[in-house]
Structure formats: C-alpha cells, structure tokens
Amino acid sequence: MGFSPDIGIDLGTASVLVFVKGKGIVLQEPSVVAIDKYTNNVLAVGREARRMLGRTPGNIVAIRPLKDGVISDYEITEKMLKYFIQKTIGKKLFFKPKIIVCVPSGVTEVEKRAVIDATNEAGARTTYLIEEPIAAAIGAGLDITQPVGHMIVDIGGGTTDVAVISLGGIVVSNSIKTAGDKFDEAIIRYMRKTHNIMIGERTAEELKINIGGAIKRDEAVTMHVRGRNLVSGLPVNIEITSEEIMDALEENIASIADAIHSVLERTPPEMASDIADQGIIMTGGGALLYGLDEYVQKRMGIPVTVAEDAISCVAKGTGKALNSIHVLAQARGQRSRQDR
Ligand SMILES: Nc1ncnc2c1ncn2[C@@H]1O[C@H](COP(=O)(O)OP(=O)(O)OP(=O)(O)O)[C@@H](O)[C@H]1O
Helix, strand or coil: CCCCCCEEEEECCCEEEEEECCCEEEEEEECCEEEECCCCCEEEECHHHHHHCCCCCCCEEEECCEECCEECCHHHHHHHHHHHHHHHHCCCCCCCCEEEEEECCCCCHHHHHHHHHHHHHCCCCEEEEEEHHHHHHHHCCCCCCCCCCEEEEEECCCCEEEEEEECCEEEEEEEECCCHHHHHHHHHHHHHHHHCEECCHHHHHHHHHHHCCCCCCCCCCEEEEEEEECCCCCEEEEEEEHHHHHHHHHHHHHHHHHHHHHHHHHCCHHHHHHHHHHCEEEECHHHHCCCHHHHHHHHHCCCEEECCCHHHHHHHHHHHHHHHHHHHHHHCCCCCCCCC
C-alpha cells in the first residue's frame, strides 16, 4: 500500500513547522493567533500576529492556543491549523495531500478529533496523528518498530514528556509542566529574592544557557547581568555565578528526575531491562542544560544520552514519519487513523 503522507505539521507550543515531502521545511511560524475580543474574528496568524502583540488597541488580543503543551483553545487551534495548511497548499486543489500532524502527548480524544477535522476541512485527503514522544524518538534515530523498550525524555519549553515506547506506540508516559520556561521563571524568582533585582525573561534564559547547570562545574563561571533594583528602581549591573543558578534550578531539576522515576516504576520489567541496557535518550532544548544528563544518570543509575541535534528531534521525526507512518501502523497491528 503506497500511502505515505505528503505534508507533515509539528503543532508545537512555541511554533508550528510545516514540511512538504521532497522539499523539507517550508514554513516555521510562532503558534500565535490575534483575534478581535468582541467579534471573535481571527485577524492574523503566526508571525504577523506576534508582530501585533503590544502594538494594538485593547480589543485585539494575541492568543497562544497551545499552552503548556496542551491545546488550551481548540477552536483557535483549528483556525490556526487551517490557515497554515492553506498557506502551504493554496486553496484550489487538484490533488489533496495526505497530512501527518504531530500533537502534544497530553491531548485528549476530543482534541485529537478536532485536529483531524480541522486538517481534513483545510484540504487533507487523509489525516494521521503522531504523538510528540514518538516523533522525538524517530528524530533521535531510534528504531521504535521493534518489540524493544526505549525511554525518551523530551524537555521542551512548556512540558517535559517522559515516555516508554515499543512497537511504535507509547507504553507508559508522564507529562509535567516543568521544562525550560519554568527554569527561566525560577531564575527570575531567585534574582528577586536573593539580590533584590528584577530581570527579564530573556536575561533569565541567557543565564540558564550560559552559566546554568544541574551539577557543579569543575570551575565556576560567571556572567554579568543588567536588571532593575527593586528598592531604588534604578538599573544595576551585577555578576552572577554558575553555582547560584544551579541552586535556583535545583527544585525544577529534581521534579524532572521524579517524573522519570515514576515512569520507570510503572514500566513492565522486560522493558525496564531494555532501557537499563540501552539507556535513556533526552531530546528538546531543555536537555542541553549543562550536566542534566549526568544528574539523571546518577539518580537513576541508567546511562543517559542527549540526542544529536536535540532541539530539532521532534521536527525531524515528524518529517521522517512522512515516510514511515505505514510501518508504524503495521508495528502496532492497526490501520492508521484515517478519515472519510
Ligand atoms: N543550551 C541550552 N541550555 C538550556 N536550555 C536550553 C538550551 N537551548 C535551548 N534551551 C531551552 O529549551 C527550551 C525550548 O526547547 P524546544 O525548542 O525543544 O521546546 P518546544 O518544542 O517549543 O516546547 P514544547 O515541547 O513544550 O512544545 C527553551 O526553554 C530554551 O530556553
């Protein structure tokens, strides 16, 4: 049966990526929709909607329909999806494409249905869904069609998804709302409490990426940051050490380790031993935090590897799944989700 889909869409919290078979990524835009608060009309989608942020009259609001890794507003998600599909394929279609959509692992059956309906309405002949951890595993280069357990820990901006995968499906999983964005918030809180300084989200992210970490470094590193003193209200410049940021992140990192632990506890014994042999694979931008792999490895007593090109694993996996959806479906002994 030759039914490989023609378009892949990664419906992410922060951005939407569209792939066309044979062309690669053709569209990458923020998952933002600007609507008129009073009429509920969509005014702009994606980059254009983000540009409107903060520069619009009060009746226009910008919405992130996929918040914290779940579909928080599915009517708006539907509209956004349709807009991106039509932008990719145009309205006059001679030949309707097959489309595969990568959805966050926390979505409900109703939300899945909404995504399928929206994709079909936007011009798909057939719609397939793939869950984020599966896409991450494919993107990390794992062969998930075999009866062997693999553990994927995908640490994005909004969510950390922990999943044990075998035969193309998710066996056990857990999704928590502690990930990259929460790390930034913890750094902002730490700076306020310890140094009486207010810093912005961008600065917090820079601190995290440049000097943050899950374990102590051999030699401490420092970074100068600008902020506003909360007492005097004046701008200040101070030097922060890597150890301070490690302290600030400690609690969040422990929550991620707890989430991994709870999945391991629920993993059937044969698969747990597969994972112990092969190790845990980490993907997503958050997996790049200094020493996080070593921290998890120590706590679980299982080897941990950060996938190559960790940030783009989900995107790459959705693209690759364009060619292998039928293999995945066969591995699970079922037909792919198909629609009228
Ligand atoms: N070198 C780094 N060290 C630590 N964190 C990093 C690094 N590079 C990127 N990040 C963080 O990774 C996060 C984004 O990851 P990613 O692009 O995988 O998320 P996403 O797919 O948009 O989110 P979600 O999976 O929740 O939808 C951000 O919080 C970013 O700050």
